[in-house]
Amino acid sequence: MQFLNTLAFARQLDYKDSLAKYRDKFFYPQTNGKDVIYFTGNSLGLQPKNAQEYVNEVMKDWADLAVEGHFYANKPWWDYHERLATPLAKVVGAKTEEVSVMNTLTVNLHLLLVSFYRPTKKRFKIICEEKAFPSDQYMLQSQVRFHGLDEEEAIVEIKKRQGEHFWRTEDVISKIEEIGDELALVLIGGVNYYNGQVFDMESVTASGKRVGAYVGWDLAHAAGNVELKLHDWDVDFAAWCSYKYMNSGPGNASGFFVHERYLNKKDIPRFEGWWGTKKETRFLMKREFEPMENADAWQLSNAPILSVAPYLASLQLFEEVGMHALLEKQKLLTSYLEFILEEIDKQVESSFEIITPKERGCQLSVFLHGEGRSLFDYLMKNGVITDWREPNVIRLAPTPFYCSFEDMFRFGEILKAGILSK
Template identity: 55%
Template sequence: MTAFNTSFEFAHTQDQLDILHPFRERFLFPQHNGVNTVYFCGNSLGLQSSGVKFLMDAELEDWGKYGVEGHFQARSPWFSYHQQFSGPLSRIVGAQPDEVVAMNTLTVNLHLLMMSFYRPQNGRYKIIMEAGAFPSDQYAIDTQARMYGFDPNDAIIEISPREGAHIIEEEDIISAIEAAGTELALVLFGGVNYYTGQLFDMQAITAAAHKAGAYCGFDLAHAVGNVPLSLHDWDVDFACWCSYKYLNSGPGAVAGAFVHERHGNNPETFRLAGWWGNEEKTRFQMKKGFMPAKGAASWQMSNAPVFNMVAHRASLDLFDKATIAALREKSIRLTAYMEFLLREIQHLSFTIITPPDPARRGAQLSLLFDERGREVFEALTENGVIADWREPNVIRIAPVPMYNNFEDCYRFYKILESIQ
């Protein structure tokens, strides 16, 4: 592997050698003084792909042309619109096509899935989660525990980094699962921690949860489209995610869910029933009595929000062309190059709290500033960098392999270096 250096020529050469470099031209970058921004905020909102407008115009045209008949006569019939996502999503998350479905939004899906997989009984009521999880996860888990009459302070076990550390050690998670024993009902973690960018060993966590007799699920908001996943083979019970970050599907875009086939194909698995989750062949008979469709699709509540799904369709087409394997290979090198450049900065006092091991992180580096963090963030913004600020003193940057390149990293480095 070629050693990194701080020259522009190095970054330019790496981009010339990058087989994924042409994908960059398929995205629209916000402008700053007439040039592309350094956009490192794909872990918050991914960029719009150029195909979105074409697909949106097509759906608007079909709506105008067919009215309600667009459900069956549109170029992509709305009745079955959601079905086109099963194949691409299954390849991204490592699942069977009928184990995934595009529906709702992330926290709605989290609640729906917890209704199925957090059903405390016989002394099993405790939930293990990461300390400092994204707030919506904390709120959802807290209210689910309260719904069953439990005190969240007793029912929820939060796993924290060790004193003085920033990341959570997997052995501490496994130990906590073993210690909870027969009181444990559910283990629910983020696949990648939003704050530090730590990638958790989902296979090991799932195995430990099952050994303890508990279910295991993941919020993949910062993992899907970012790191390779094998949810089916890892034996994960359920997972959910949003699609507006690494999946580049637009603000408030349709989310997704995974349910392992042993649950999804079992009609006895409890799920909240909705019309679109009913078996398709009998859906329009309008009869009483819910008959769940096969797989994750039976967790659907309502028909597909077509216009909300258009950008998702455009994005997943690009993922199929690029492949997760190639994106991950580039991501590892791009993030390592960014880390190398950051460690060359000596006049600003910050710590990279994201794990240095590529196997324990995705396309993110979190910079914890000892001081002046907000000042530095604002200076970056004024110089055409779009990054992400998180309290109390962290700047998150995400070199996304689908559209970011080595020159973006170099430009960021030179702008940061210039801040006095």
């Protein structure tokens, strides 16, 4: 498609957009009396308007039924989280029994590593990407220390090539093959938070499995954003937060995946709790742990219903739209934003460098050569909610649920005005 940097062209794209109506299903912050252009769905998604209805339903059941809400609410609390499994499985490319919801992201990664990081004297090394999201770095460092290992020796970071802003798949696979039978675990962010790169999860997973390592993925920036086929790719485990592209609310409950080969096993190492034991015998208060036959076996405590409710509300929208439609719009919307950036770059003295490779989801990370924090501040004051990362990068995430093509055009006009106003 030949793009044009005009308001009329942007509105024509919106007119043809089958998902345009979903903008009205979200609340928008306002600046100067107008809805903002919201580019930070990669940090916190907008609130779906149906979320309040789901939370209010739980509050009413609590008021009317108190403890009996566990069994007699319209959506009984004791199995509330199970309603998320089927729609979540569609989002991440899994079987329903392979996914569940509990805790928050880093907590879940720690719990999953009880099962999937079992270092031995020979096989103890972990591969991750250079400068992974800090929480992943802290988690891995503390895991290897917990096992009495030296983090400098145990953690191997895949580096970018000199002068490049992205990782090459062949470098990741080469390092996996080099470490070979010393490798215990590959754990990488499926979409890098900084540059927005989507890793070749299928190829990396296959490579890790060939040398006998477990392979897991932190999908914080991937779930609800890019195509995932966790079951078919033979991924061992994964976890993701729900508050970015999945719009469930700040700090909300985390989803996780465990491949079916590890389900319904009593002998797998894991930390266990009451809510992971079989529903049929849970309230018999038996001494013996009988694991649920699905991923719920990794649950420890009963689900935080007030957190899970808005997640279920958001998943209703994912069910209506489907990942295929979201991905189709995402590709077109992000390409149009890229075009707008390139057009503005021709019109001003500053030079923009998009450091996000073509393997991407919604996010474009833009290096602002010749500009600084003042341009970011200008954008924020003029109704563009974006994200700043040191030393000089803004992250733009045009999410397909609630961003429009007109937003992309108007952003370009505000960006140009901010540069020319200096």
